[in-house]
Amino acid sequence: MFRHVVLFRVRDEVTDPDVSAAIDELRTLGASPGVLAWTVALSLDTRKGRVIVEDGTLRDRAAFEKWRSSESHRKVAERMAGLADWWVADWET
Template structure:
């Protein structure tokens, strides 16, 4: 199994409605081939601002690499780079 965990610190000027739309788009990645589990949600702790948590498990590193190159992921990455700063934790379980 390959784990991919990302914390997105959303910029303050981004509307809640836009964040919700982005979360909906990212949550649809649960249907991508090779995904074992996928959750995209807001952190309940907003002391440091709005944080979106992406917690994904893939069948393998290869499945993750295929996902990473998919146009839907590339588009989401571009969007997230415009509205947030992020930290990634990838590892093999």
């Protein structure tokens, strides 16, 4: 299996409706082939600002590479680039 975790630190000027829309878009990425589990949520801990957590498990590295190169992922990544900075962790289990 392949794990993919992203922490998106939402910029302070981004509105709550834009954050909600971003979460909805990120959730759609879990419907892709090869995705075994997919969670997107707004962190309850706001001491460092608003953080969106994306936690995914994919079948294998090949499924991840296909998912990452998809048009839907590209579009969501472009949207997120305007809203947040992020940190990514990917690993095989």
